[in-house]
Amino acid sequence: MRGKGGRQTIRDLAAMAGVSISTASKALNDTGRMGEETRQRVKRVAREIGFRPNALAQGLLSKRSFTIGLLTNDTYGRFTLPVMAGVSEALVDRGVSVFLCAIEDDPALGQVHVDAMLDKQVDGIIATGKRVDRRLPIDLSDVPVPVVYAFTEGGPDSVSFRSDDAHGATLAVEWLKASGRQRIVHVTGPEDFFSVRERSGAFRAVTGNGATVLFGEWSETWGRDAVDRIWSSPGEKPDALFCGNDQIARGAVDALRERGIRVPEDVAIVGFDNWEIVAAQMRPPLTSVDMDLKELGRQAGLTILALAEGQPVEPGVRTLPCRLVVRQSCGVGSPKTEKRR
Template structure:
């Protein structure tokens, strides 16, 4: 490559950069440049990388229609979601888009708000656009979108949504995330660890309870009563905190909450009771919803579901399915991550 002429050539480009410009910059034929960028043909890895570098330097953008005709693909994925607020889907979409951008694939997003007719129309729109594959993204792991995918003419993966037995799905490891949180509390010396969580009708609730119990068992600690189930809300967290830390003779010294909203409400109840967090009671949430976690006083230690990673892995798997590579059906539970802040007393800022 003519490194000394790179900046001059970039400055002289007028209009759209063509494959001929890339070939000239890389010192190869147009045919070789085309094969390198389309990952076809035989050539040395050095030549392929030289062409890619030239394309990046020149800001080359391949003609989408021509590329689609050559590969008989649209290089577009569909993302269909019922999560209209975007709490779960936006991080999934961010991970998906980041993984696809390096591969020249765009993402077409539609939200349906649990409306079967809207879902049908959006699915038809995606089929009309000939998307290569479809990501179904939800807001709970035990429900899917109101869609009939039996006749879908494309590969499908499910993210944070129910996955059919013969399908491919990605969800956070709720039990593993709860285990991380409660094990951390036990290592900090907490011995009476309660669990306050959401409705039992959610599949995530018994999984997080199981992680709580497993961590306590491995630490040689008994559960502090039964798991207290209710709403996914600050109000429920506040009301439960008032009961837990009222006139009871024995109180917990830590609480693992099923989500960040419950944890925020519980912290408010502790403050009104004159108890310090984390001095008197350590609190850990679940979700790492930064809007809640960072604004809590003190900032909330919580479990991050790594939704961007879910989106990334779902996208890469979907590309394998589109390429005809063997992909085992089933549900993949990806690891969560504990984000340590001040509410657990673990020494975080």
């Protein structure tokens, strides 16, 4: 019935149901006036022939395409994928589809994608990236549709979402303290990252003044180097490491093992990002702070939808709480459940 060359239009439907096009439309949308029997007949025929309205035609008239764009410069997709999943999940049952545009760091490419999306009359654009304190290489401040920023820096007066990294760090430290650790060291990424400063700030605040923070890069190598540096200097050694991401944690655990130091018995480890593919494969599996990027995506999706519908949305930065995903790198005494705020 379907299939063969082009879909059924409302004109076909109207003919089959023996009504006019306008009546057919009104029947389907539960608007207008007509006999109940007529309305049901149209609906029944529609169901039978599998009629689905052409969204292009609807969009032309309604000025709503039920389409949004997700712009990202995060090539690996490590941050973008969860965000995308959240956006999609929030919007799919409202009939909204998502254009994904990976623009690397190329402004020209970005412009091409943005233009293509605007031509297609997207109802809004969500900008996302790989770093919360950097802008995308393209200026979205005067595109003619609403824009929401997620995990990337937005312009002034923009609506943006990011995780509450200070909260994440606090969760980690409190967990370590609660499991009896006294001397916690924070091994993290480059200090010019906003999230590094957020996390280390909270770390210092919660641990007290003296606590050590080591800044480096986002790599396993740095995790190993940091451990080497700590354990080859004199003085008391830490009984816990809070690492700035899961890769650093991985490097640290490897280096500890090589030194014959046991995790979690001698040293407990907490990571950041909860990058499943790393955290869960480690031995022992890594307890890690999850930024809940999917939820962030969900909220960004709902917000862009609200904006598209003309609802007012307060500009500003919204931060979302983190979660601690407990695995075995902090000891087995700990409950295995997740901890939420």
